[in-house]
Amino acid sequence: MLPALLALVALIAAACGSKLDEQARQEAIANEAEVEGTSSVNGETAAGEFPMVGTHELKCSPGDGDNTDPGIQGVTADTITIGTMADISGPQPGLMQPMWDAMDAFVNLCNRYGGINGRQLELVKIDTAMFEVAGAAAQACQDVFVTVGDGVVFDADGAQVQVDCGQVSVPGFTATAEKALSDLMWQAIPNPTNVFPAGPGKYISEQYPEEVKKAAMFYIPVGTTELNHDRMKEAYEEIGFEYIANDTINIVETEWKAVIEGLRDSGAEYVYDWADVVSAAQMVEAMEEVGWRPTVVDGGQQVYDQDLIEIAGDAAEGMLVYVTTYPFEEAEEGTAVQVYMDELAELEGSPEPAGLGVQGFSSAMLFAEAMHSLGNDISMENLADALSGITEWDGGGMHVPTNPADNSRPDCFMYMRVEGGQFVRHFPETREDGDVNGFVCYDDTIIELDQDIAQGASAG
Amino acid sequence: MENLSGFLILGIATGSLYAIAASGLVVTYTTSGIFNFAHGATGMVMAYIYWQITDPEGWGVHPILGLVVVLFIVAPLFGALVERVIMRGLQDTSLVTKLVVTIGLMVGLRELVNQVLWPPAVRPAAKFFPGDRWTLSGVSVTAHDLIGIAVAILVAAGLYLLLYKTRIGVSMRAVVDDRELVRLNGGRPNRLSMFSWGLGASLAALAGILAAPIVQSTLQVDPLTIFVINAYAAAVIGRLQSLPWTFAGGIIIGVAQNLAVVYLPQTEALTGLRPSVPTILLFITLLVLPQTRLRTHSLQRLRESVPHSTLQGTLLMTAVLMAAVALVAQVSDARMVLDLSRALVLCIMILSLVPLTGFAGQISLAQWTFGGIGVWVAATWISSSNPLSLVLAALVAGAVGAVVALPALRLQGIYLALATMAFAVLMDNLVFKQEWMLGSSIVVDRLPGLENDKVFAIFLALMFGLLALFVVWLRRGPFGRRLQAMKDSPAACATLGLDLTRTKLEAFAISAAIAGIGGVMLGMLKPSVGPNDFLMFNSLPLLLMGVVGGITAVGGALFGGLLLGAFPVLARVLADVPVLPELFLLGPALAGISLGRNPNGAVNEITRSFRDRNEARRRRKELREVADVRPEGDGVAIGPEAPAHAGDGRVLIDPLDEPEWLGIDRPFTQREVQALNEALDLKESDLDVTARS
Structure with a gap:
């Protein structure tokens, strides 16, 4: 019995310890935020005006100096405490580290220009450890004003x-339907799960009309990949795809x-693989070994990742990948995504940019706009x-235009192609050929889904 | 059909790797009697080390040199070290202890690689001679595949030569037959053990390095470990002693798996069937294995003891627990309350192991699987907000447990452990993910009135207490006595007409039933639960911490569960401190490995030392009243040293000064043994038989 009590005492000690720890951590972050840094934010302006991130005025400024304490959790006269939930520890350590990195980058940038109306941002990083999401959300409800830039698989x-405790969230991305269609949730690139933007499919079917009549799809029949597979299949069939093979694969596929x-x-x-980038890489590697591949090997944003090339090497050549975020290959002075990359480079360890990080950064900018x-x-x-009230948003050109207020977006996209070990713009052929930000936008290709979501x- | 021979070749290629891996396992098992669950993890670690040495992103050493270093230096050293430091001390321990230590090693290696040494990143694993391939009857076969087959043939030939043509090999085979006889004839079983563990590790390394590029083209912890675990089925086909049959078994599994790709449709319902082929073969093999002989005497000679819990003690523990939980819930933030609740669920899950592992000495690696079955029944058959659902969950889970255990119960304990592991993996791959079962996730309602998280935490404490009372009540009744008798001497029980199979079956069913309730509790705690919550890998820490805490006592289950629940919390809270978080994540593994030193578990050791101390104090008091006390001058001291003085003129006699009292009414303590040795003028080296062998 005694040892059990000792263990309980240990738990109590840990409970008190955790509060102290976060206090210390918040103080450290607040100190960090005041350090000066370099920035490629162009058009650095005189006091009273805003820094530009691409084409967007980032609403971070010193304000008028007459702030009062609004008396709500997480906001004082001088600070705003925001939280970012992400899967960091657990069975896949570091999985969503890009989300924390993106928020660090954003907070550094915004605080450098005075914060939001002179209120400095304090970032509380909340680790969901993949399976402790409810606990993390409970922690967020208690400790922060709102959560911004979250990246959580479950x-x-x-x-x-969060809805029950009345807390607004502005995540970097949403994975499940429960979150994607949730109340009190807005994000930079909405992903309503009851529709599917079939634009990329329409482009493929126009380029390869015969091949899409002999289409194949692989997917892992679990969770989000299964959901997305079901959505794509219904939508693409609606626009004329005919699937002669629709096969499940295992999370660890050895055959x-x-x-x-x-x-x-x-x-x-034609083939599309609804799994992670490792799976897609192995798929094309197997094609190389077998010495055959279908005419069209198609992939989505989840495959727009340098890991694909690192793993598959030459086997990935010719693969088509559609994206909704501005390609890093075209980042240059004056583009929004360059600001993201520059701020990342200032962080300790100079983490690599990632598509999900771009989404998180843009969601943070969205939050700043509203705040x-x-x-x-x-x-x-x-x-x-x-x-x-924000019906038009594109993060200053960081991604396709969207409508956060309506939780929807027009069907805009861009196709890349793997050539010479690089991702190269494929369609539209040049940035100028695009409709917005170098992306093409189709009408009437957003398919309403009949299936149960x-x-x-x-x-x- | 035309591609059949091509797929056969691919199957033989995969099967060769299984055969190599399984042969290493059989070698260590036959020479040491320990089934090394960490064999798969060993292969995985060696594959990572090989990558680190040879990959351009690592140290870029030439592959041949890398192979030599890993296969002939690193792996054998690792195996020998494991044997010397960890396995040697397990000779006189029960099957449970042996298994727990190796499982602890497996978990520890996995966590060490995944969390500390090589956190997830892209590490492409290249095949040997990539790009060289031939087409055999329409199927493309690579050089790597053929190398695998060639290596397996070489290994088979090498092992045959070793075991039948060399002195060492003959000694190894002799040790299989009779270890003591070898020692008496001047052999050195311990040296042989180190050699065979080194050999086993090398074979695991070989399998791991060859398998890594095939399993996934990047190194990943779990897929590689599971690949080698699949080889366990081959070892079972070889009945854990016949190498030829082990090799055959490996080939059979490989071929079956490859043919499954061809002939099984790839629908959602059958997706999990392909990776489950080795598991299914394992089950089939278990059904046809002949019954093992019964043990005639207990293995638990010196090192392990079983204390008695009382109903009153358990009642008190429950009351204290509920009060403590209420107090902690009041002062903690919302997330900590959820963490505490999760720890209590873990306590219930570990409690489910007490009747099975603690009382009956059997092992189950599928507790969370039964939990998943329980929660599915409760949530989908009738609503979980109906208390009846708990009963139903327990009944169904218990019934499934009985069915699963049945084939394996007439066999040795190790086979039951493997059967439960296979069952759990099968459920993970094939059943839990089905839409009609858990699908992606299901929502489980709480019982009415328990919506508040703090109230639910107290309810969990109550639930644990009620189940603990049930277990203690069982223990003190006829069923408990039967279990104890069975543990002591199965042969004697059989001669008395006790149906061993039925008794073990009942213990297994009860254990599964409690686990089923635990699963329902988890479902009620989280907003939703899915297949990921009931993975086989998650059941391993339950066994580890349960045995470490003291699996024979419900208090041990409480301690083990709370500690297990505390580890990730501590790791999170102290995330910014160097080293500590990793240590906490390795906690269950380290605890399991250290069990070799402490087979009774922490709780039993602590209560026993308290009891010893109380005993010593009581004895001292008695002796003081009885002994002939003289003033210092006359100095009649009983014993080798002068007696201590109490300061008021009285002389205190320490039991250690009176060797003839020792051992009569209570067991020796370590101090007393040393004192006895001193009194008899004996040295440890005279007594340690093993040092001379």
Whole structure:
């Protein structure tokens, strides 16, 4: 019995310890934020005006100096405490580190220009450890004003928790339907799970009309990949794809060669793999070994990752990949994504840029936009109203144009192609050929889905 | 059909790797009697080390040199070290202890690689001679595949030569037959053990290095470990002693797996079937293995003891626990309350192991699997907000447990452990993910009135207490006595007409039932649960911390569960401190490995030392009243040293000064043994038989 009590005492000590620790951590972050740094934010302006991130005025400024304490959790006269939930520890350590990196970069940038209306941002990093999402959301409800730039794989578990405590969240991305369609949630690139933007498919079907009649798809029948597979299949079939093979693969697939042999036997001429980048890399490697590949090997944003080339090497040549974030290959002085990359480079360890990080950074800018418009009249309701009023957003050119207020986006995209070990712009052929930001936008290709999708977390 | 021979070749290629891995396992098992669960993890670690040495992103050494270094230096050293430091001390321990230590090593190696040494990153694993391939009957076969087959043939030939044509090999085979006889004939079983563990590690390394590029083209911890674990089925086909059959088994598994790709449709319902082929073969093999002979005497001679819990003690523990939980919940933030609740669920899960592992000495690696079955029943058959659902969950989980255990119960304990592991993996791959089962996730309602997290935490404490009372009640009744008798001497029980299979079955069913309830509790705690919550790998720390805490006592389950729940919390809270978080993540593994020193578990050791101290104090008091006390001058001291003085003129006699009292009414303590040795003028080296062998 005694040892059990000792263990309980240890738990209590840990409980008190955790509060102290966070206090210390917040202080450290606040100190960090005041350090000067270099920045390629162009058009550095005189006091009273805003720094430019691409084409967007980032609403970080010293303000008028007459801030008052609004008396709500996480906001004082001088500070705003925001949280970022991400999967960091757990079975895949460091999985969503880019989300924390992006927020560090943003907070550094914004605080350098005075914070939001003179309120410095304090960042609380909350580790969801993949399976502790509910606990992390509970922590967020208690410790911070709102959460910004989150990246959580199993975000369904935290969605209702945050809605129940009335907390707004502006995540970097959403994975599950419960979060994607949740109340009190706005994000830079909305991803409503009850529709599917089939633009990329339409482009493919126009370029390869015969091949899409012999289409094949692989997917892991679990969680988000299964959800996305189901959505794409229904939508693409609606625009004319015919799937002659729709096969499941395992999370750890050891028989890729045999699988590809089977694909060749089926006569497929187009293939898409709904899994992670490692899986896609192994798929094309197996194709190389077997000595056959279908005419079109298609992939989405999840495959727009240097790891694909690192793993698959030459086997990845010719692969088509569509993206909705501005390609890093075209980053240059004056573009929004360059600001993100520059701020990242200033961080300790100079982490690599990542597509999800871009989304997180843009969501943070979205939050700043709404927060700034409140001035001194800060409350959760006002923030929610402000976010509900932003109907056009593109992060200064960091990604496709979207409508956060409506939780929707027009069907804009861009295709890259793997050539010579690099991702190279494929369609539209030049940035100028695009409709917006170098992306092409299609009308009437957003397919409403008939299938059953889970409900978003609701305020009741 | 035309590609059949091509797929056969691919199957033989994969099967060769299974065969190499399994042969290493059989070698160590037959020479030391320990089934090395960490064999798969060893292969995985060696593959990582090889990558580190040879990859351009690592140290860029030439592959041949890298192979030599890993296969002939690093792996054998590692194996020998493991044997010397960890396994040697397990000779007189029960199967449970042996298994727990190796499982601890497996978990520890996995965490060490994944969290500390090589955190997830892209590490491409290149095949040998990539680009060289031939087409055999329509199927493309690479040089790497053929190398695997060639190596397996070489290994088979090498092992045959070793075991039948060399002195060492003959000695190894002799040790299989009768270890003591070898020692009496001047052999050195311990040296042989070190050699065979080194050999086993090398074979694991060989399999791991060859398998890494095939399993996934980047190094990843779990896929590689599971690949070698699949080889365990081959070892079972060889009945853990016949190398030829082990090799055959490996080939059979490889071929079956490859043919499954060809002939099984790739629908959602059957997705998990392909990676489950080795597991299914394992089950089939277990069904046809002949029954093992019964043990005639207990293995637990000196090192392990079973204390008695009382109903009153357990009642008190429950009350204190509930009060403590209520107090902690009040002062903690919301996340900590959830962490505490999760720890209590872990306590319940570990409690489920007490009747099975603690009382009956059997092992289950599928507790969370039964939890998953339980929560599915409770949430989908009738709503979990109905208390009846708990009963139903327990019944169904218990029934499934009985069915699973049945084939393996007539065999040795190790086979039961493997059967439960295979069952758990099968459920993970094939069943839990099905839409009609857990799908991606299910929502489990709490019982009415428990919506508040703090109240639910107290409820969990109550639940634990009730289940603990049930377990203690069982222990003190006829069922408990049967279990104890069975543990002591199965042969004697059989001659008395006790149905061993039925008793073990009942213990297994009860254990599974409690685990089922634990699963429901987890479901009620989290907003939703899914297949990821009930993975086989998650069941391993339960066994580790349970045995370390003291699996024979419900208090041990409480201690083990709370500690297990505390580790990740501490790691998170202290995330900014160097080293400590990693240590906490390695906690369960380190605890499991250290069990070799402390087979009774922490709780039993602590209570026993308290008891010893109380005993010593009591004895001293008695002797003081009885002994002939003289003033200092006349100095009649009983014993080798002068007696101590109490300061008021009384002389205190320490039991250590009176060797003839020792050992009569209570067991020796370590101090007393040393004193006895001194009194008899004996040295440790005279007594240590092993030092001379």
